[in-house]
Amino acid sequence: MARRAKHSPEAAEAWAASLIGARGTVSALTEKTRGPVRFWLTSNGLPSAFVRGGDGFPGLTMATLCAAWNDTTNETLESLRRLASETASTTAAQDDTTTTTTTEQDDMALQESLAMTRGTRTTTTTTTTAPEAATQLATLIAQMAGGAIDENKVRAIVDEQAGASIAAASRHVLENVKTELTSALEKIATAQKIEIEVKDHTGTVRNVGRQHKTFPRLLKMAAARRNVWLRGPAGSGKTTAARMVAEALGLAFYFTGAIDTEYKLLGFTDAQGRIVKRQFREAWENGGVFLFDEVDASLPNAVLALNAALANAYCDFPDGCIPKHPDCIIIAAANTYGLGADATYVGRMRQDGAFLDRFVKLDWAYDEELERATCPNAAWCAHVQAIRANVTRQGLQVIVSPRASYDGAALLAHGLTWDETEEATLRGAMTTEQWRSVAIDASARKAA
Numbered sequence: 001m002a003r004r005a006k007h008s009p010e011a012a013e014a015w016a017a018s019l020i021g022a023r024g025t026v027s028a029l030t031e032k033t034r035g036p037v038r039f040w041l042t043s044n045g046l047p048s049a050f051v052r053g054g055d056g057f058p059g060l061t062m063a064t065l066c067a068a069w070n071d072t073t074n075e076t077l078e079s080l081r082r083l084a085s086e087t088a089s090t091t092a093a094q095d096d097t098t099t100t101t102t103t104e105q106d107d108m109a110l111q112e113s114l115a116m117t118r119g120t121r122t123t124t125t126t127t128t129t130a131p132e133a134a135t136q137l138a139t140l141i142a143q144m145a146g147g148a149i150d151e152n153k154v155r156a157i158v159d160e161q162a163g164a165s166i167a168a169a170s171r172h173v174l175e176n177v178k179t180e181l182t183s184a185l186e187k188i189a190t191a192q193k194i195e196i197e198v199k200d201h202t203g204t205v206r207n208v209g210r211q212h213k214t215f216p217r218l219l220k221m222a223a224a225r226r227n228v229w230l231r232g233p234a235g236s237g238k239t240t241a242a243r244m245v246a247e248a249l250g251l252a253f254y255f256t257g258a259i260d261t262e263y264k265l266l267g268f269t270d271a272q273g274r275i276v277k278r279q280f281r282e283a284w285e286n287g288g289v290f291l292f293d294e295v296d297a298s299l300p301n302a303v304l305a306l307n308a309a310l311a312n313a314y315c316d317f318p319d320g321c322i323p324k325h326p327d328c329i330i331i332a333a334a335n336t337y338g339l340g341a342d343a344t345y346v347g348r349m350r351q352d353g354a355f356l357d358r359f360v361k362l363d364w365a366y367d368e369e370l371e372r373a374t375c376p377n378a379a380w381c382a383h384v385q386a387i388r389a390n391v392t393r394q395g396l397q398v399i400v401s402p403r404a405s406y407d408g409a410a411l412l413a414h415g416l417t418w419d420e421t422e423e424a425t426l427r428g429a430m431t432t433e434q435w436r437s438v439a440i441d442a443s444a445r446k447a448a
């Protein structure tokens with residue numbers, strides 16, 4: 001019985017279905033199409049003689065074979081199993097004679113399928129199908145032996161061997177296609193990986209790893225020592241990108257959020273006469289990347305203090321005018337281009353035109369490939385992206401940012417259920433009505 005274990009019922013069923021049609025759909029069997037069903041039955045553990053006839057068994061009729069194949073509840077199969085086990089018959093001898101040959105055929109099938117998946121085989125040869133071959137061979141041998149050989153038995157052996165070989169070949173082809181696909185996907189993933197290597201002013205080469213698709217452009221703007229206005233939706237990675245520019249260039253990173261007074265940039269002299277310096281001053285005087293984050297939420301009059309500095313490379317601090325360090329890079333990050341609030345970003349203020357004019361602009365959209373590559377839970381990330389696509393399609397003023405992916409992955413990893421995670425990261429950001437229109441039902445979610 002060693003050979004049967006090598007062909008799972010599932011593989012046999014798939015092979016048979018590919019030749020004669022899926023279970024439940026075959027109206028009748030013929031001499032040519034019953035072979036695969038017989039093979040499927042023996043793969044399910046039914047003795048070969050019981051199925052094909054021989055050793056005193058009449059063999060299963062076309063009608064029974066067809067009924068067993070079409071009965072997807074497997075009740076017929078079970079009845080046949082019971083019937084077979086009630087009779088004390090074995091086909092061990094028949095099985096043993098074919099074991100070695102099958103192994104050799106498996107090897108040949110492996111070589112063939114490897115050649116096919118590697119594309120080295122350019123021509124296909126049309127051969128007789130397994131049941132046809134069995135019939136022809138059985139007829140030939142019967143003729144040669146002048147009727148001394150049991151034709152049914154020969155057909156059964158060849159039938160089974162040919163079937164086994166094809167099933168093995170299919171399995172090997174599938175396995176090899178899978179391997180080739182995996183390695184192709186890995187190659188694509190590597191090619192898409194934006195690994196950034198930069199040489200800083202000291203000649204040191206730094207690798208800052210996987211970054212946003214627009215990061216190389218930002219880096220060039222920074223290298224050109226332009227003031228950059230990064231505009232992008234919440235969670236698109238603007239703050240991170242500015243920090244990574246500093247890392248890539250080997251510079252210190254300084255940061256200020258929205259301001260309501262110029263003192264938060266320029267500093268001041270306290271009651272004891274001491275100069276209080278702000279982050280901007282450090283970058284301006286000593287070099288470094290200064291991120292003016294959420295700049296469009298600042299009071300326009302507060303940022304005006306920067307105008308002269310940005311234009312002239314000199315800045316008036318409480319204790320004097322200081323020239324700009326050559327390695328001071330100023331990046332402003334915002335949800336708008338400073339032209340005022342919109343339906344999503346209602347807290348943004350229209351900034352002075354002269355201030356805006358001092359920046360080169362760079363659009364910082366969501367990078368969904370980066371999100372997929374860096375989110376630790378692929379199914380959750382796919383779910384977030386599907387909901388985001390629905391939001392965009394429907395033109396809703398709702399934010400579904402990559403933060404929903406990262407936060408959700410962390411919550412799931414810490415034991416929150418899918419529903420609780422959804423509530424915390426997606427549903428909470430919209431009205432019940434909006435949620436109803438973008439939610440993905442449970443069955444689609446499982447597929448994600």
Ligand SMILES: Nc1ncnc2c1ncn2[C@@H]1O[C@H](COP(=O)(O)OP(=O)(O)O)[C@@H](O)[C@H]1O
Binds near residue numbers: 234235403
């Ligand atoms: N290159 C990146 N690799 C991995 N995660 C990133 C990357 N860029 C941003 N993120 C993550 O995305 C989220 C939003 O990024 P953030 O820079 O705060 O966006 P923004 O400033 O545009 O609102 C954060 O959780 C951050 O850690």
Ligand SMILES: [Mg+2]
Binds near residue numbers: 238239293
């Ligand atoms: Mg930010």
